[in-house]
Amino acid sequence: MSAEEPIIRIRGLRNQFGDFVVHENLDLDVRRGEIIGVVGGSGSGKSVLMRAIIGLGRPAAGSILLFGEDVATMSDSRRALVEQRCGVLFQNGALFSSLTVAENVGVALTEHHDLDAEIVHRLALLKIALAGLPLDAADKFPSQLSGGMVKRAALARSLALDPEILFLDEPTAGLDPIGAAAFDQLILTLRDSLGLTVFLITHDLDTLYTICDRVAVLAKKRILVADTLDVVEQVDEPWIQEYFQGPRGRAARRATQTHSTPLPAGP
Amino acid sequence: MSEAGSAQLVEDGSRLSIRGDWTLEHVARLATLCANLQGKIAADSRIDARAIGHIDTAGASFLLDLAGADPARIDVDRASTRKLIAAVSRAENAPPAKRRRKDRGFIAILANVGQALDDIWNDAIALVGFIGLILAAFARSALDPRRWRVTSTVAHIEQTGLNALPIVALLCFLVGAVVAFLGATVLKDFGASIYTVELVGYSFLREFGVLLTAIMVAGRSGSAFTAQIGSMKAREEVDAIRTLGLQPVDVLVMPRVLALLVSMPILTLVGMLAGIIGGAAVCVITLDVSPLMFITRLHETTGVRHFWVGMSKAPVFAFLIAAIGCLEGFKVAGSAESVGTHTTSSVVQSIFVVILIDALAAIFFMEINL
Structure with a gap:
């Protein structure tokens, strides 16, 4: 696979539930190493798109190439290998409630690599620290964590196998503004240091303005536009205009213009 | 590589x-x-x-x-x-956390035993308290028809009663046949095989009908109550009910308790009948007793008091199973695993309590010559 070839390539995707068509003729390319933000109204099928890419939902038509391989026709053993190269953070964390945070992170390490419990624990603690969680959270159960800590623990689990692509489904939803800003910076740091590609579903305009390289707008059952924010903002489409030129959009843009220097990175 | x-x-x-x-x-x-x-x-x-x-x-x-x-x-x-x-x-460089080491020695075993005893005591106290809560809710809503949750109660009657009928009937029929078969075999040596009729009649009317039904209901409906209320508790739905100014006991517990109070006696009646029919079938096949003879003999030798002894236990068992099922549901905290633990605990507790009460009742009814 050459460097220019997109890491995810979607062509003519069609998803439907019964008669209800969610996506129709959807095209999208995700480039290696970028942070792409996917926006769209509630119910426009952002999560459905993510599930289709990682192979959790079967599209009705179209092709999805992940690392240059077709997700739909992949053999099970191939799929298992590809899945190890993807980290996924689900909207509600989806932490295993019967395991501690450290065990949650360690599951994939134990299953896929023949490692001592000692090394697994050490690597799990490293991921937990990378995700910005205090280490005393490692022995806690998910039900004992706050909402923001659940997101970070889920991020730590998604980083467990050092994935190449990170799928984040509304990572900052439900976080306070300070926590959300720190989370944004964390993702930026991880992308820069680990060389991740980040597929980010979000409603958070601040996230879009601070960390996304490109923004893909999902509306009318397809990707209307996928480009840098400057270009996307100018697209003459009522939904996009309302989204970016509304009071919240304007406030978020003003905020980035005044804070054009990025906040210091750190957990 | x-x-x-x-x-x-x-x-x-x-x-x-x-x-x-x-x-x-x-x-x-x-x-x-x-x-x-x-x-x-x-x-x-x-x-x-x-x-x-x-x-x-x-x-x-x-x-x-x-x-x-x-x-x-x-x-x-x-x-x-x-x-x-x-x-x-x-x-x-993040500050390291203190790792808590689990003690696995003799002291830990003692601590576990103590903890278990303490849990049993606390469970008993909680159950008695919860029964009081249910009775208070009964008293509150009995005089106020607006608080009767008819739809919910009827839905639970369908789930716990109607849907359980086939399995209870089949189970009792089979056990009835087994009891009759054993009776016929053992009593034949004494030339008293006709007493198989009484054996089946007595055992099903007094004990097996209600006991088998109660065990079935505990495994089927008691566990369902725990899982339903438990997952609602884990998803904060129970808290939501409370913030809407409603009482979880009124909304969740009353319909279930009432439904079992209605279902259990009906299921018990069906269980008794099915058991006796199962016994009769074996008698007809192996003992050359005609169905008419079976009924006549049952009628002559087995008083209706045996039926009432068995039936009087049905509502008691129903109440206890529903109360334990709901209470265990409310004890769920947080995780999916907790739902599983409490569902198991609910079934074990209710079957234990049912058999305990049944044993005490057997002594009681014998002492008062019923």
């Missing part, structure tokens, strides 16, 4: 040359490598990682081990690698 990472000491230990891939794939080998080199590296030696292959967070963590956790001692070419090592180094 890529080339595994390696580290080579060069020039009297002042420089460590790093090659190959330092990735998760090779982490077991890297761990051994680092453990072997530990102590052989001088504190001021440079770690030369300019020729390193791929590296990820796991590899970076072990590389930092060699460098004594000092990223400045590692020489790298690529900016991305430097950033990675810096990020991992920052994460590893």
Whole structure:
């Protein structure tokens, strides 16, 4: 696979539930190493798109190439290998409630690599620290964590196998503004240091303005536009205009213009 | 497969040359490598990682081990690698947590026994308290028809009663046949095989009809109550009910208790009938007793009081099973695992209580010559 070839390539995707068509003729390319933000109204099928890419939902038509391989026709053993190269953070964390945070992170390490419990624990603690969680959270159960800590623990689990692509489904939803800003910076740091590609579903305009390289707008059952924010903002489409030129959009843009220097990175 | 990472000491230990891939794939080998080199590296030696292959967070963590956790001692070419090592180094410098060690000795066994006894006592207290709560709710809503939740109650009657009819009937029919078969075999030696009719009649009217039904209901409906209320509790739905100014006991518990109070006697009646029919079938086949003769003999020898002894226990069992099922549901906290634990506990507790009460009732009814 050459460097220019997109890491995810979607062509003519069609998803439907019964008669209800969610996506129709959807095209999208995700480039290696970028942070792409996917926006769209509630119910426009952002999560459905993510599930289709990682192979959790079967599209009705179209092709999805992940690392240059077709997700739909992949053999099970191939799929298992590809899945190890993807980290996924689900909207509600989806932490295993019967395991501690450290065990949650360690599951994939134990299953896929023949490692001592000692090394697994050490690597799990490293991921937990990378995700910005205090280490005393490692022995806690998910039900004992706050909402923001659940997101970070889920991020730590998604980083467990050092994935190449990170799928984040509304990572900052439900976080306070300070926590959300720190989370944004964390993702930026991880992308820069680990060389991740980040597929980010979000409603958070601040996230879009601070960390996304490109923004893909999902509306009318397809990707209307996928480009840098400057270009996307100018697209003459009522939904996009309302989204970016509304009071919240304007406030978020003003905020980035005044804070054009990025906040210091750190957990 | 890529080339595994390696580290080579060069020039009297002042420089460590790093090659190959330092990735998760090779982490077991890297761990051994680092453990072997530990102590052989001088504190001021440079770690030369300019020729390193791929590296990820796991590899970076072990590389930092060699460098004594000092990223400045590692020489790298690529900016991305430097950033990675810096990020991992920052994460590893996070203040370590105190690891709680689990005690597994004799003291721990004693502590577990004590804890278990304490739990049993607390469970008993909680159950008695909960029964009081249900009775109070009964008293509150009995005079106020607006608070009767008819739809919900009827739905639960369908689930716990109507839907359970076939399995209860089949189970009792089979056990009835087995009892009759045993009776016929044993009594034949005394030339008294006709007493099989009484055996089946007595045992099903007094004990087996209600007991088998109660065990079935505890496994089928008691567990369902716990799982339903438990997952609502885990998802904060029970708290939501409370904030809407409603009483969870009124909304969730009353319909279930009432439904079982209606279903259990009906199921018990069906169970008794099915058991007797099962016994009759065996009698007809193996003893040459005609169905008419069976009924006549049953009528002559078995008083209706036996039916009432059995039936009087049905509402008591129903109440206890529903109360335990709902209470265990409310005890669920947080996780999916907790739902499972409490569902198990609900079934075990209700079957235990049912058999205990049944044994006490048997003594009681015998003493008062019923």
